[in-house]
Amino acid sequence: MTEEDTKTARKSWRTKLLAAVGGVSAALLSLGYSVSQQKVATAVPQVDVGTPISAGRWTVSVLKAQVTSELPNGLSVSPDKRALVVEMSLENISSESSNLYGDLLVLSDIPDLPKPDFYLLRDRSILWDLQPRMPETVAAVWEVPVDLRLPETLTVHVQGAAFKPRDNLYAAPGWFPTGDVAEVVFPLSEVASGDGN
Amino acid sequence: MASDRERKIRWLSLASLSVLVAAAIGINAWRNVDEYRHRIETDVQPGPTEPDYAGATWRIAQARLIGDGRDTEVVLPGEMRLVIVRLSATATQTIGEGWGQCEVSLGDGTGRRWLPLDVVLSDDLSRDLDPAAEPLDGCGITSLNPPAANETATIEEKFVVPASAVLALSVTLSVGALRPAAIAFPLGLDRS
Amino acid sequence: MGHLLRIFALGMTALVLAMLQTTTPPYAMLTGPIKTAGPQSERVTSATFAIDVATVKQARVLAYDQFGKAVELDTSGMWVVVSAKLEGFRQTMSVRAATLIGASGRRYRQSQRAGGAPDVLASKIVQPGLPTTGLFFFEIPEDELSKMTLVVSEQYDPQLQDEISVSLTPLPGSPQDRLDIGPDGI
Numbered sequence: 269m270t271e272e273d274t275k276t277a278r279k280s281w282r283t284k285l286l287a288a289v290g291g292v293s294a295a296l297l298s299l300g301y302s303v304s305q306q307k308v309a310t311a312v313p314q315v316d317v318g319t320p321i322s323a324g325r326w327t328v329s330v331l332k333a334q335v336t337s338e339l340p341n342g343l344s345v346s347p348d349k350r351a352l353v354v355e356m357s358l359e360n361i362s363s364e365s366s367n368l369y370g371d372l373l374v375l376s377d378i379p380d381l382p383k384p385d386f387y388l389l390r391d392r393s394i395l396w397d398l399q400p401r402m403p404e405t406v407a408a409v410w411e412v413p414v415d416l417r418l419p420e421t422l423t424v425h426v427q428g429a430a431f432k433p434r435d436n437l438y439a440a441p442g443w444f445p446t447g448d449v450a451e452v453v454f455p456l457s458e459v460a461s462g463d464g465n
Numbered sequence: 466m467a468s469d470r471e472r473k474i475r476w477l478s479l480a481s482l483s484v485l486v487a488a489a490i491g492i493n494a495w496r497n498v499d500e501y502r503h504r505i506e507t508d509v510q511p512g513p514t515e516p517d518y519a520g521a522t523w524r525i526a527q528a529r530l531i532g533d534g535r536d537t538e539v540v541l542p543g544e545m546r547l548v549i550v551r552l553s554a555t556a557t558q559t560i561g562e563g564w565g566q567c568e569v570s571l572g573d574g575t576g577r578r579w580l581p582l583d584v585v586l587s588d589d590l591s592r593d594l595d596p597a598a599e600p601l602d603g604c605g606i607t608s609l610n611p612p613a614a615n616e617t618a619t620i621e622e623k624f625v626v627p628a629s630a631v632l633a634l635s636v637t638l639s640v641g642a643l644r645p646a647a648i649a650f651p652l653g654l655d656r657s
Numbered sequence: 658m659g660h661l662l663r664i665f666a667l668g669m670t671a672l673v674l675a676m677l678q679t680t681t682p683p684y685a686m687l688t689g690p691i692k693t694a695g696p697q698s699e700r701v702t703s704a705t706f707a708i709d710v711a712t713v714k715q716a717r718v719l720a721y722d723q724f725g726k727a728v729e730l731d732t733s734g735m736w737v738v739v740s741a742k743l744e745g746f747r748q749t750m751s752v753r754a755a756t757l758i759g760a761s762g763r764r765y766r767q768s769q770r771a772g773g774a775p776d777v778l779a780s781k782i783v784q785p786g787l788p789t790t791g792l793f794f795f796e797i798p799e800d801e802l803s804k805m806t807l808v809v810s811e812q813y814d815p816q817l818q819d820e821i822s823v824s825l826t827p828l829p830g831s832p833q834d835r836l837d838i839g840p841d842g843i
Contacts, residue, residue, distance in 0.1 A: 363762065363763045363764060364756075364763065364764035364765075364766070365756075365764065365765055365766035388770070390731070391730065391770060393770075396768075396769035396770065396772075397766055397768070397769060399734075399765050399766075399768070399796050399797065399798075400763040400764075400765065401763065401798050402732075402733050402734055402796065402797075402798055403733070404733070434683060438683065438684040438685065439681065439683035439684055439685075440683055440684055440685040441685070543787075544786070544787060545787055576747060577746070577747060577748070577785040577786065578747065578748040578749070578785070579748075579749050579784055579785060580748065580749035582782075625782075625784050625787065626784065626786070626787070627784070627785075627786035627787050629786065630785075630786055
């Protein structure tokens with residue numbers, strides 16, 4: 269083996285070592301990050317009914333929940349369905365009108381829920397945009413099959429969103445989900461049919 | 466130290482990068498231009514009175530001007546006029562999906578372009594003008610069920626235009642697959 | 658010597674890359690709207706359409722008939738109703754997007770709550786050569802009323818399309834309690 273060859277071999281060995289150290293540390297970092305994320309996720313604050321929760325784009329205070337056969341707009345739910353209605357005060361604190369409140373609340377106790385419809389109680393009609401700094405009382409309605417067993421206490425997970433002035437892909441401003449920010453647990457009252465709310 | 470051969474390959478790959486990037490941009494641009502060409506009508510054929518286009522011979526069957534009180538008693542406010550155009554197409558071959566993304570528009574030669582009224586409004590107007598007759602379909606609906614070879618279909622489109630443009634109007638028709646090629650007919654409406 | 662040179666080259670490369678990154682214009686700006694601006698007293702004209710803002714009114718309650726049924730809409734802030742004339746130049750179009758920028762800079766899109774009102778401009782079709790009049794409806798907090806700009810375009814978030822901004826003259830005096838919208842507007 270010449271001196272030149274020894275040099276080359278040593279160099280290639282060093283390169284391999286460096287690559288291995290890099291790869292392992294990247295894996296460890298990512299593992300640590302996801303573990304810490306898990307830890308944060310379990311530490312979601314429990315919030316009382318009626319307390320304002322700041323969820324990024326929205327400030328929401330959950331007011332009450334009930335099961336009924338009448339929709340907030342006065343129409344009846346189809347006979348094989350019941351409506352699970354969660355009333356809340358909702359304020360858009362972003363800088364522009366928005367209707368992106370569909371993913372704000374998650375009911376983790378009840379599996380396979382469709383997306384809720386939102387109603388504006390002021391008009392007793394479908395909710396469209398919420399204007400910035402104009403809080404409204406609104407109702408989120410999940411239509412569930414009549415025979416679905418509903419829990420007596422409902423757990424509502426409020427989903428947060430964070431604003432990024434420049435996102436990673438298009439350098440455009442936007443809101444990005446940050447997961448659970450609060451948890452509200454409260455009794456689910458049943459309303460006799462025809463009683464409305 | 467890297468051998469001469471290695472160094473040569475390294476330079477070659479670096480140099481080829483510029484060619485590849487240029488090629489990628491070129492192909493992408495060409496695709497976009499091609500797609501854009503299928504949305505515009507630049508090659509309008511005002512030529513023969515019964516041109517061959519999209520597997521049929523076309524002619525203008527009727528052009529009505531409504532709103533000045535002459536064609537019907539309807540008088541529309543101000544400059545507003547309703548123009549109804551009927552085009553007849555006799556299929557010379559099997560058309561199939563050849564009329565897909567069909568577009569009809571009116572132009573006045575100065576670059577202004579009027580698009581047809583939507584289906585619901587168009588049918589409502591047809592029933593108002595002639596309650597007894599079944600409204601004729603527009604180009605879009607007819608393209609889903611085009612005439613068989615040697616059969617004739619008549620399509621109708623309605624437009625709202627200003628009275629001052631009526632004299633100069635011509636109708637242009639094109640289908641997605643053949644754009645930017647299109648055919649055009651002067652309407653020959655008089656305004657007085 | 659060779660080492661120093663190499664480190665210097667590396668630093669320079671990093672610097673150039675950082676400069677390129679910070680000066681890259683965002684995608685939203687490259688493909689943004691083509692803007693035109695003017696005051697309410699003038700007709701503001703872009704290449705494809707023009708707008709004339711005639712009157713702006715404020716009220717606490719909006720009232721109109723829809724399908725023969727009386728509708729009354731209240732608000733926690735103020736209703737702002739803009740009556741305007743649109744004219745298209747090139748091709749049949751609609752001006753579906755209207756936003757009111759308030760004194761704080763927040764953007765209030767036209768209210769869909771009043772979507773059933775008579776004469777809503779956003780649902781009209783604008784034909785070249787046929788000016789079209791109608792109304793835009795907004796719901797806005799009272800402290801935003803002191804300085805407002807109306808922004809209109811064919812659709813929201815226009816890309817490489819015309820967008821016209823009209824700075825509105827400050828509203829005089831106190832608002833009406835109730836604004837009735839008849840078939841002929843306000």
